Amino acid sequence: MIKINKEFILSKESRFSTFKTQLKRSFIITKKDLRIYYNKPPVLIQGIFFPIILFFAFTIGRSISPIYLISGIIAMVLFLTSTSLGPIIFPWETIRGTFERLTTCPVSIKTILIGSIWSSFIYGLLFSSIPLVLGVIFLSSGLAINYFLIIAGMILSSLVFSSFSLIISSPPIRNPGNTMILQIFIKFPLLFISPLFMPINSIATAVISPITYCLDVLNIGLGEVSAFGSFGLLIDILVLIGLGFGFLFLAFAIHQKTLEKRFR
Amino acid sequence: MSVIAINNLAKYFSLPKKGKGGKPGPMNGKMGPMGIIRAVDNISFEVKKGEIFGFLGPNGAGKTTTIRMMTGVLRPTKGNVSIFGHDVWKNQILVKQITGNVPEEANVYFDLTGLQNLMFIGEIYGVPKKTRLNRAESLLKKFELYEKRNLKSMRYSKGMKQRLLLCMALMSNPKILFLDEPTSGLDVQSARIIKQLIREYNEKGVTIFLTTHDMEVANELCHRIAIINHGKIISLDTPQNLKALTQEYKAIDFYFTNGADKAKIKDLSSVREVQEVSGGFHLIVEDIHEGICEIVDFIKQNHLIIKQLNTHQPKLEDAFLKIIERGDKN
Ligand SMILES: Nc1ncnc2c1ncn2[C@@H]1O[C@H](COP(=O)(O)OP(=O)(O)O)[C@@H](O)[C@H]1O
Ligand SMILES: [Mg+2]
Numbered sequence: 001m002i003k004i005n006k007e008f009i010l011s012k013e014s015r016f017s018t019f020k021t022q023l024k025r026s027f028i029i030t031k032k033d034l035r036i037y038y039n040k041p042p043v044l045i046q047g048i049f050f051p052i053i054l055f056f057a058f059t060i061g062r063s064i065s066p067i068y069l070i071s072g073i074i075a076m077v078l079f080l081t082s083t084s085l086g087p088i089i090f091p092w093e094t095i096r097g098t099f100e101r102l103t104t105c106p107v108s109i110k111t112i113l114i115g116s117i118w119s120s121f122i123y124g125l126l127f128s129s130i131p132l133v134l135g136v137i138f139l140s141s142g143l144a145i146n147y148f149l150i151i152a153g154m155i156l157s158s159l160v161f162s163s164f165s166l167i168i169s170s171p172p173i174r175n176p177g178n179t180m181i182l183q184i185f186i187k188f189p190l191l192f193i194s195p196l197f198m199p200i201n202s203i204a205t206a207v208i209s210p211i212t213y214c215l216d217v218l219n220i221g222l223g224e225v226s227a228f229g230s231f232g233l234l235i236d237i238l239v240l241i242g243l244g245f246g247f248l249f250l251a252f253a254i255h256q257k258t259l260e261k262r263f264r
Numbered sequence: 265m266s267v268i269a270i271n272n273l274a275k276y277f278s279l280p281k282k283g284k285g286g287k288p289g290p291m292n293g294k295m296g297p298m299g300i301i302r303a304v305d306n307i308s309f310e311v312k313k314g315e316i317f318g319f320l321g322p323n324g325a326g327k328t329t330t331i332r333m334m335t336g337v338l339r340p341t342k343g344n345v346s347i348f349g350h351d352v353w354k355n356q357i358l359v360k361q362i363t364g365n366v367p368e369e370a371n372v373y374f375d376l377t378g379l380q381n382l383m384f385i386g387e388i389y390g391v392p393k394k395t396r397l398n399r400a401e402s403l404l405k406k407f408e409l410y411e412k413r414n415l416k417s418m419r420y421s422k423g424m425k426q427r428l429l430l431c432m433a434l435m436s437n438p439k440i441l442f443l444d445e446p447t448s449g450l451d452v453q454s455a456r457i458i459k460q461l462i463r464e465y466n467e468k469g470v471t472i473f474l475t476t477h478d479m480e481v482a483n484e485l486c487h488r489i490a491i492i493n494h495g496k497i498i499s500l501d502t503p504q505n506l507k508a509l510t511q512e513y514k515a516i517d518f519y520f521t522n523g524a525d526k527a528k529i530k531d532l533s534s535v536r537e538v539q540e541v542s543g544g545f546h547l548i549v550e551d552i553h554e555g556i557c558e559i560v561d562f563i564k565q566n567h568l569i570i571k572q573l574n575t576h577q578p579k580l581e582d583a584f585l586k587i588i589e590r591g592d593k594n
Contacts (some may be wrong), residue, residue, distance in 0.1 A: 018357070021390065028387045035376045097371035101432070103364035104335050104442075105388045106357045260338060 029115030082124030153217030166251035202225035318486030364438030374418035423454025519544030
């Protein structure tokens with residue numbers, strides 16, 4: 001492509017190279033979020049102690065099978081940490097005015113959202129590795145653990161929960177405190193209908209919770225058979241991928257709509 | 265040669281429902297029939313290459329809404345904005361890449377230092393690493409922030425934050441700079457630095473679009489000014505021509521030691537109105553030059569001795585108020 005007098009003729013990039021630059025810029029946004037919002041002592045302390053406390057609270061004095069205990073705590077930590085900061089950062093940046101500054105930069109709203117996914121993902125994955133390590137140390141005797149499957153399942157689930165987090169972030173709330181209400185009415189009911197610490201088939205509502213498919217992958221990785229039959233693992237992975245993209249595209253659409261309401 | 269063209273641009277907001285969510289902004293916008301605020305109501309104008317174009321209007325006039333549509337943040341309800349011939353909404357990223365922005369209620373990242381804020385913005389715009397640091401440092405020096413570059417910006421004063429925002433807007437070497445109320449509410453020193461650098465960058469060829477509710481800022485900086493009220497442009501001209509609209513504000517005060525006859529002064533051909541003030545007169549004249557010549561002749565003829573003579577040039581503020589009043593009547 002010939003560049004003629006750059007000043008007056010803006011060169012349009014090809015779709016692929018636009019995608020590449022936008023992806024790169026999403027990482028820059030992630031770096032900023034990690035630095036500003038995640039790298040804070042209270043956030044880190046909570047991230048480390050929450051899984052540890054949860055682990056011992058459920059382990060000591062209860063007779064839950066080690067497989068369900070490990071998978072349950074990992075899934076719970078994955079879900080809660082991946083969805084914890086995103087919904088607070090959006091209103092926070094909106095009232096601070098940094099959100100409008102960012103939208104005037106050459107990044108699309110999708111890029112901003114994907115940037116937010118990466119940081120939720122890293123945060124979720126990092127802290128859910130704590131119960132995994134604790135589980136391996138204290139509870140793994142007699143289990144045939146497929147580490148590859150467990151880690152792959154955690155990566156996939158963390159991505160899915162991170163894009164779910166974008167949906168909780170979409171209302172144009174200006175008060176970060178108000179997001180607590182959303183969390184209580186969306187996140188906790190989801191945990192409630194999920195088969196945490198028990199066989200998946202023991203709750204009827206399990207199929208509609210994304211957490212279930214994460215649990216099933218983890219259970220398989222810990223040596224249990226899938227609750228969804230002989231193609232269970234494949235079903236889990238396909239459902240998780242489907243949900244991940246579903247949440248992502250839904251989030252794109254909703255944020256595009258609510259974006260305008262963030263500016264007053 | 266125009267670089268920005270605005271064609272029949274409009275933005276309507278539906279009225280915020282009562283008792284829900286955040287509080288609505290100042291409600292100066294013209295209310296439409298069905299609970300609609302016409303924040304920007306069908307405006308068209310062009311900004312020429314290399315000019316400082318001012319958008320002047322009272323609070324709630326629609327300035328911020330217009331600038332948000334010009335920068336691709338808000339989608340126009342009607343009409344469009346084009347920059348270098350590209351529709352802004354359809355080519356957001358392309359256009360944002362070559363423009364710099366200081367939104368009205370924008371802010372810097374409090375938890376980053378001044379330098380880190382600039383490096384972040386530079387990276388987002390894809391400024392190469394080496395250039396980024398050099399440019400950040402030279403901007404910080406220019407805007408007198410270099411000493412504080414490693415201080416977290418939450419500890420900056422309002423004026424310093426605004427200067428940093430301007431540095432951020434300049435990190436990508438933009439061709440066009442959009443500034444929404446760049447100097448409002450700032451300390452004198454920051455306002456002076458900002459105005460000086462706006463001029464400096466304009467001389468280097470950067471086209472600047474700024475909004476302000478402050479006549480003095482518009483008068484000092486802008487080559488052309490559009491006056492906006494209730495979402496409509498009610499006047500667009502150079503500051504000089506806008507000022508010329510307020511003939512009645514051309515006035516001469518003169519004071520003398522011995523008495524003079526008010527009726528005689530009123531007979532002077534260029535004098536339109538006479539008000540007696542202690543020890544002299546306040547005259548509203550057609551023309552300052554003719555008025556002075558006539559007064560001098562009058563003084564010689566009547567053997568008066570002048571103590572003091574002042575002239576009042578029209579101020580942009582007067583023009584602004586007059587135009588707004590006229591617009592409200594229609
Ligand atoms: N997001 C919004 N939702 C509803 N009304 C809005 C919104 N933004 C601006 N307005 C209204 O539009 C009008 C113009 O506002 P604005 O463009 O901010 O004016 P200015 O910048 O000139 O002070 C005001 O009446 C304001 O209340
Ligand atoms: Mg404004």
